[in-house]
Amino acid sequence: MIELVARRFRMLGEPQRLRILRALEHGRRTVGEIVELLQGNQPNISKHLLALHAAGLVARRREGNSIYYSIADPVIFRLCELVCRSASQDAREQLESLTQPEAPTTRGKR
Amino acid sequence: MIELVARRFRMLGEPQRLRILRALEHGRRTVGEIVELLQGNQPNISKHLLALHAAGLVARRREGNSIYYSIADPVIFRLCELVCRSASQDAREQLESLTQPEAPTTRGKR
DNA sequence: ACACTGTATCACCGCATGGTCATATAGTCA
DNA sequence: TGACTATATGACCATGCGGTGATACAGTGT
Numbered sequence: 001m002i003e004l005v006a007r008r009f010r011m012l013g014e015p016q017r018l019r020i021l022r023a024l025e026h027g028r029r030t031v032g033e034i035v036e037l038l039q040g041n042q043p044n045i046s047k048h049l050l051a052l053h054a055a056g057l058v059a060r061r062r063e064g065n066s067i068y069y070s071i072a073d074p075v076i077f078r079l080c081e082l083v084c085r086s087a088s089q090d091a092r093e094q095l096e097s098l099t100q101p102e103a104p105t106t107r108g109k110r
Numbered sequence: 111m112i113e114l115v116a117r118r119f120r121m122l123g124e125p126q127r128l129r130i131l132r133a134l135e136h137g138r139r140t141v142g143e144i145v146e147l148l149q150g151n152q153p154n155i156s157k158h159l160l161a162l163h164a165a166g167l168v169a170r171r172r173e174g175n176s177i178y179y180s181i182a183d184p185v186i187f188r189l190c191e192l193v194c195r196s197a198s199q200d201a202r203e204q205l206e207s208l209t210q211p212e213a214p215t216t217r218g219k220r
Numbered sequence: 221a222c223a224c225t226g227t228a229t230c231a232c233c234g235c236a237t238g239g240t241c242a243t244a245t246a247g248t249c250a
Numbered sequence: 251t252g253a254c255t256a257t258a259t260g261a262c263c264a265t266g267c268g269g270t271g272a273t274a275c276a277g278t279g280t
Contacts, residue, residue: 002132004197005190006125013120014238015112022112031257044239046258056200065247065256075196079189080115086185087114090166124268141227154269156228175226175277 011055012079016040017048021076024058028070121165122189126150127158131186134168138180 011017016038023029023037035045049069052058059072071077121127126148133139133147145155159179162168169182181187 001194002125002128004201005193006123006128008193008197009119009189010123013116013123015116016238018112018116032255041240042257043241043259047238050258056204062247065254067257073196073200075192079119079192082185082189083115083118084111086183087118090183091114094166126268142225151270152227153229153271157268160228172277175224177227 008055008057011052011057012076014048016044017052018080020045020048020052021057021071021080024069024071025077028061028068030066030068032066034069118165118167121162121167122186124158126154127162128190130155130158130162131167131181131190134179134181135187138171138178140176140178142176144179 012021019038020034023034029037031042031046031049034040034049035042038045049058049060053060053069057071057073057076058069061068061070122131129148130144133144139147141152141156141159144150144159145152148155159168159170163170163179167181167183167186168179171178171180
């Protein structure tokens, strides 16, 4: 169980994959489109897409000669939003504690 | 930005770290307590705790000779719950599609 | 100062994984 | 069938990272 959850998180733990998911946020895209969009090289993108597909995060559909990928599990974006918010807040606090070393607040001591 | 988010996800992408976080879910614990609880070896646990601390996910407080770690960012558990739900649902669907290869439903084709 | 406990650090190994190039495969069209 | 496009696969390298044992460091009590 824990292993499964960890695998999912690991899937989201690569910047390139996050970029790919973001590229799919507003609709399906073919491999080629994503490659061009991210300025990546084709085998790399393809590999990541296959991994995401194996993890059940994206769906895959052949159409003619191309293959369209799309988000299969929208929960992804909620996850990213949560992490994003929390991370940016964290960064802000760290900045504060750097600029004003004296901070007798309750929630410091990180 | 994306790099930061990815780093957070990667932090959650190791089973051992998830176990550590779970051990902290209901309150702070010392390193030794966690080591004993997870049957791990001390340097390993210590390393993970330091990493989690550097990532801002756990807080750290010295008390006498021991060091207490605690959850710094409860959003972690919301993340885990979301992933957990989605993962288990996914697993269920995969099972279904294995047992009944004929599934003319709308949401198949994964 | 010494012994003792708890935690962190160092050095090392092994492995999983991302990036990349070359190449294979599937599909389309003539 | 053959040429062409789109995607996947294989082989390879480099590297990041987790696990582990030995050891250093910090705090406490005597």
